[in-house]
Amino acid sequence: MHPIPSRRRWIGLACAALCAAPLAWASGYPDKPVKLVVPYPPGGPTDIVARVVAQKLQEQMGQPFVVDNRPGAGANIGAEAVARSTPDGYTLVVATTAHAINPSLFARLNYSITKDFAPVSQLTSGPLVIVTSPATPVSNVKELIALAKSKPGGLNYASSGNGQSTHLSAELFSAMAGVKMAHVPYKGSAPALTDVMGGQADLMFDTMLSSMPHVKAGKLKALAVTSGQRSPSAPDIPTVAESGLPGYEAIAWNGLLAPAGTPPEVVNRLSAELKKVLENPEVRQRFEAQGFSATWNTPAAYASFLQAEVDKWDKVVKTSGAKID
Structure with a gap:
C-alpha cells in the first residue's frame, strides 16, 4: 500500500480525536x-x-x-x-x-x-431588610431619612462586622439619602440584632434569614427590603426604592x-x-x-x-x- 494515503488517514484520525477530546472531557x-x-x-x-x-x-x-x-x-x-x-x-x-x-x-x-x-x-x-426596635419612632424609609437629617450622626446602626454587606449597604443608603449615621460593628448578626431589639442600636440592615423571625415575633419592625423588587418571602414589605429612596438597591x-x-x-x-x-x-x-x-x-x-x-x-x-x- 502506498504510504501517503495511510499517513493522511492517520493524521485525519488524530485530528478527529483531538477535536473530540474537549467534548469527551466534558461528557466524562x-x-x-x-x-x-x-x-x-x-x-x-x-x-x-x-x-x-x-x-x-x-x-x-x-x-x-x-x-x-x-x-x-x-x-x-x-x-x-x-x-x-x-x-x-x-x-x-x-x-x-x-x-x-x-x-x-x-x-x-x-x-x-x-x-x-x-x-x-x-x-x-x-435583599437585606432594614429593621428597627418597635419603639423607634419611624415606620417607613421617608420617616427614617427625615429623622436622620434632623440629628446628623445622632442615629446609630449596627452591622455584623466592618466591611460586611450589612455595613456597606447602610453606607450606600446614607450616601444616597444625604444623611450621616454612626456605625457600630458587632461580631455577627446575633449580638447586633440583640442590641437593636434592646434599643442600644437604632437600626440595622440585616439578612432576612436572621432578622425575619424577630420581625414575625414582634421584636423588630421591618421598614423596607434593599432589593429592586419586593421579596417573595415577605411581599408586604416595600423596597427602599419605592418607599423613599429611588434608585437604591443592594443585594x-x-x-x-x-x-x-x-x-x-x-x-x-x-x-x-x-x-x-x-x-x-x-x-x-x-x-x-x-x-x-x-x-x-x-x-x-x-x-x-x-x-x-x-x-x-x-x-x-x-x-x-x-x-x-
Missing part, C-alpha cells in the same frame, strides 16, 4: 468527587445554599459534591485556596457579596476575584466560581447542570424560605455581574473610608 466530567469550598462556618446562609446545590448536583451528575467549610479572614481563606487549586473543575468555591467588596476593603489580597477565577453562575440573590448573593484556566467545556457543563438545579421547584422553595431567590445566569453574564458588583462596592468603600489591613 465528573469522574471523581467534586469539592465545594464554602468560606464560612457551617449553618450560615451560604452553607445552607451550598448544601442544597451540592445535593442536587450529586443526584444529577452521579458523583459526590462535598461541602468543605473553610472560614476566616473575611471569606478570603477559602477563596484563596480555590484560586490556587488545580483548574480541573474538581475544586470550586461558593462566592458571596463579600468577595466583591474585599478587593476594595483589604489592603492586601493574595488573589483577584476577577482574574483568578472562571465564573460559572450566580446561585441566589436576596446579598451567592455564586459558583472555578479556578481560572478551568476548561470552558467543564465550566459550561457545570453551568448547564446548575440551570436544572436552580429551576427545580423544590430548590426554589427551599431558597425562598431562607429569603433568597434562585438565580441562574451564563458564565459570561455572571462575569459581567461580578465586575459590576466590584465596581459598585469600590465606590461605597471609598466613600465610607472602611479599611481592613
Whole structure:
C-alpha cells in the first residue's frame, strides 16, 4: 500500500480525536468527587445554599459534591485556596457579596476575584431588610431619612462586622439619602440584632434569614427590603426604592466560581447542570424560605455581574473610608 494515503488517514484520525477530546472531557466530567469550598462556618446562609446545590448536583451528575467549610479572614481563606487549586473543575468555591467588596476593603489580597477565577453562575440573590426596635419612632424609609437629617450622626446602626454587606449597604443608603449615621460593628448578626431589639442600636440592615423571625415575633419592625423588587418571602414589605429612596438597591448573593484556566467545556457543563438545579421547584422553595431567590445566569453574564458588583462596592468603600489591613 502506498504510504501517503495511510499517513493522511492517520493524521485525519488524530485530528478527529483531538477535536473530540474537549467534548469527551466534558461528557466524562465528573469522574471523581467534586469539592465545594464554602468560606464560612457551617449553618450560615451560604452553607445552607451550598448544601442544597451540592445535593442536587450529586443526584444529577452521579458523583459526590462535598461541602468543605473553610472560614476566616473575611471569606478570603477559602477563596484563596480555590484560586490556587488545580483548574480541573474538581475544586470550586461558593462566592458571596463579600468577595466583591474585599478587593476594595483589604489592603492586601493574595488573589483577584476577577482574574483568578472562571465564573460559572450566580446561585441566589436576596435583599437585606432594614429593621428597627418597635419603639423607634419611624415606620417607613421617608420617616427614617427625615429623622436622620434632623440629628446628623445622632442615629446609630449596627452591622455584623466592618466591611460586611450589612455595613456597606447602610453606607450606600446614607450616601444616597444625604444623611450621616454612626456605625457600630458587632461580631455577627446575633449580638447586633440583640442590641437593636434592646434599643442600644437604632437600626440595622440585616439578612432576612436572621432578622425575619424577630420581625414575625414582634421584636423588630421591618421598614423596607434593599432589593429592586419586593421579596417573595415577605411581599408586604416595600423596597427602599419605592418607599423613599429611588434608585437604591443592594443585594446579598451567592455564586459558583472555578479556578481560572478551568476548561470552558467543564465550566459550561457545570453551568448547564446548575440551570436544572436552580429551576427545580423544590430548590426554589427551599431558597425562598431562607429569603433568597434562585438565580441562574451564563458564565459570561455572571462575569459581567461580578465586575459590576466590584465596581459598585469600590465606590461605597471609598466613600465610607472602611479599611481592613
